Amino acid sequence: MNNDLYAQINPPHRLLMGPGPINADxxxxxxxxxxxxxxxxxxxxxxxxxxxxxxxxxxxxxxxxxxxxxxxxxxxxxxxxxxxxxxxxxxxxxxxxxxxxxxxxxxxxxxxxxxxxxxxxxxxxxxxxxxxxxxxxxxxxxxxxxxxxxxxxxxxxxxxxxxxxxxxxxxxxxxxxxxxxxxxxxxxxxxxxxxxxxxxxxxxxxxxxxxxxxxxxxxxxxxxxxxxxxxxxxxxxxxxxxxxxxxxxxxxxxxxxxxxxxxxxxxxxxxxxxxxxxxxxxxLEEGLDKGIARHALHGEALVAGLEGMGLRIYGDKQHKMNNVTGVVIPEGIQGEQIRHCLLNDFAIEIGTSFGPLQGKIWRIGTMGYNARKDCVMQTLSALEAVLNRHGFRTVQGAALQAAWDRYDASAGVTR
The missing domain is CATH 3.40.640.10 (Type I PLP-dependent aspartate aminotransferase-like (Major domain))
Incomplete structure (x- = not known):
């Protein structure tokens, strides 16, 4: 008999940066x-x-x-x-x-x-x-x-x-x-x-x-x-x-x-x-308009960091959601291998996609309680390290600098 059957529930720590669910407030x-x-x-x-x-x-x-x-x-x-x-x-x-x-x-x-x-x-x-x-x-x-x-x-x-x-x-x-x-x-x-x-x-x-x-x-x-x-x-x-x-x-x-x-x-x-x-x-305590602006800011900072890393954003950027970003998986990179490494080595979850986009893009969420500067910076830092580990070379630190620049341009909006 599996003794874990009678163990108290104790989920592993995760930073959920996929398309949802996210870490609850x-x-x-x-x-x-x-x-x-x-x-x-x-x-x-x-x-x-x-x-x-x-x-x-x-x-x-x-x-x-x-x-x-x-x-x-x-x-x-x-x-x-x-x-x-x-x-x-x-x-x-x-x-x-x-x-x-x-x-x-x-x-x-x-x-x-x-x-x-x-x-x-x-x-x-x-x-x-x-x-x-x-x-x-x-x-x-x-x-x-x-x-x-x-x-x-x-x-x-x-x-x-x-x-x-x-x-x-x-x-x-x-x-x-x-x-x-x-x-x-x-x-x-x-x-x-x-x-x-x-x-x-x-x-x-x-x-x-x-x-x-x-x-x-x-x-x-x-x-x-x-x-x-x-x-x-x-x-x-x-x-x-x-x-x-x-x-x-x-x-x-x-x-x-x-x-x-x-x-x-x-x-x-x-x-x-x-x-x-x-x-x-x-x-409502934060203010609905302020909350929407917060989601927009952290989504934009994530995009800036990803592009600073040399990655391409999927789809019509003018009509993307504030809170979820699609990232084109670079040629020669195994998307699931990157996701597994992020999860196992950094406890960060990002998403894959469905149908015609299966294996072609990752989906990274910046929403709810995780629409925060520290979550964005942790995710960018970890993703850059894992990509370099698996052969996709980036200019070290460029992603974080690009995200910082976006935050500096909107001082006072972050939470």
Whole structure:
């Protein structure tokens, strides 16, 4: 018998500089260690109300239904799509990386009529290309990814809300990888639904998915519940099968649970609620705009250091996320060998990628609690040493000097 089976959990020290998860903020870990209370304890329901209010500020919205879905960030995605998409609905998914394909898969499981447009990985869509597809296809919903970590690209969303309003299209984005480290204006950009996660720029653990729903999205979800309950309106098509096939992810029921009725639906994940609340509190204490600027600075310093090392940044730099950088693996260098050496000799984790980028780029994250100068400098120093060890020659110290120069140009922003 393996005696480790009965050993206390004691994970090895790691500096997580990949595309997520990252090291959780110690303040979030302390919040998670708080004792449990009953789900209908007045203190608990007040924490739920506070969490909703805090995330309204982070999402920059007045949406009443701004809350948590218990589960990883994918739980938030599935809850929104399962609750909003009716069987047979035509949806449009602009695909510029792996997670656009994920939206397609989930939408197909909702029995949607899924249509895609694509650009090469490393690029993003122009608004006119998306509008042309909407005019041609006339979808009920536009399903987008804001930041796709597989390519490190950030899709501009600011002009898409007006396009969706003009064509009466529901507008959703998955902001798991970008939320908190890049601008996202739910109300100003006309977003009907957004989902996110804690384990990236919010500096927490995976396991809770903040979401926000516009009144238009709420109405779409509520109408489906009317059909399930045998109440039909003029808006419903005869013979249409609209049942939501998940109880757990039925946002109509989740709204009733988070609302003043507190109708029993599930037992709230108390420790994750505490974590999500603390993530939001910490970000708002810093200031959302300051936090976004911090992510931008450390991302830029990392890029400066990598280029100073003689490495090439992947993709359209104008549209990359603040918090994740793709690095082209030099010819003749075995990417996995470098990653293993960083992990085993320096306890630093960086990421590989997927699909057509498998083995071609590394992905390095500067996000959440790890969007810090010391983390960037440690990673650059270690990567330079490992690359030299494996035959990629650099000008010793040039990477750190380039990063220092970038920091010196923005004194006062670092944390």
């Amino acid at each position: 110690p303040r979030v870990l302390r919040a998670m260690a708080c004792q449990l209370i009953g789900q209908y304890d007045p203190a608990m329901t007040e924490y739920m109300n506070q969490t909703m209010a805090l995330y309204r500020q982070l999402f920059r919205t007045e949406n009443r239904w701004t809350m948590l879905v218990d589960g990883t960030s994918r739980a938030g995605i599935e809850a929104i799509l399962l609750s909003a998409i009716r069987p047979g609905d035509r949806v449009l998914v602009p695909v510029f990386g792996r997670f656009g394909h994920l939206l397609c898969e989930i939408a197909r499981r909702c029995r949607a009529d899924v249509h895609t447009i694509e650009v090469p990985w490393g690029e993003v869509f122009t608004p006119d290309k998306i509008e042309y597809a909407i005019q041609r296809l006339r979808p009920r919903a536009l399903l987008t990814v804001q930041g796709d970590t597989s390519t490190t690209m950030l899709q501009p969303l600011a002009e898409l809300g007006d396009i969706c309003r003009r064509h009466d299209v529901l507008f959703y984005t998955d902001a798991t990888a970008s939320f908190g480290g890049n601008a996202l204006e739910t109300d100003a950009w006309g977003l009907d639904a957004v989902s996110a996660g804690l384990q990236k720029c919010l500096g927490g653990p995976s396991g809770s998915a903040p979401i926000t729903l516009s009144p238009k999205m709420e109405a779409a979800i509520r109408r489906r519940r009317c059909v399930e309950q045998g109440i039909r309106t003029a808006e419903h098509r005869d013979g249409e099968e609209e049942m939501i096939y998940s109880n757990y992810f039925d946002l109509g029921m989740v709204m009733d649970y988070w609302g003043p009725e507190r109708l029993n639906h599930h037992t709230e994940a108390t420790s994750m609620l505490f974590a999500a609340r603390e993530c939001a509190r910490v970000m």
